[in-house]
Amino acid sequence: MRQTLVAAEVYDRLQRAMASDPEGFCDLYRDYLSDARLTLSQLYLACHGRNSDELRAKAHYLKSSSLVLGVSAIADLCADIEDCSAEIEFAAVSKKLGKLTQLLNRVQSELEQKLGPRVVPAAA
Secondary structure: OOOOOOOHHHHHHHHHHOOOOHHHHHHHHHHHHHHHHHHHHHHHHHHHOOOHHHHHHHHHHHHHHHHHOOOHHHHHHHHHHHHHHHOOOHHHHHHHHHHHHHHHHHHHHHHHHHHOHHHOOOOO
């Protein structure tokens, strides 16, 4: 069985806290996915532009929002990107961004299975 990427205890706690607003709960994760995609694009731009400060800031931002919603695999990878950007290892960051893209796709699939297609953000 495949390991889940969204921590069940965080997901369940948030779901209970928002039990009176199930649509809002779905919106919370949809907004996360939408924002994560935007941040991922900004990370790619910062990497290609060799802007280590922007790279570090955006990786930190995505790490924080991922931790809040229980997506620790993305948070951990963002922490690695922060470390690489501090060392100005843009080739390593580029590889990690590819892995981050794959992880985000898996998180989206997992959330879609749990919450239905409404959780998938509209294409930008």
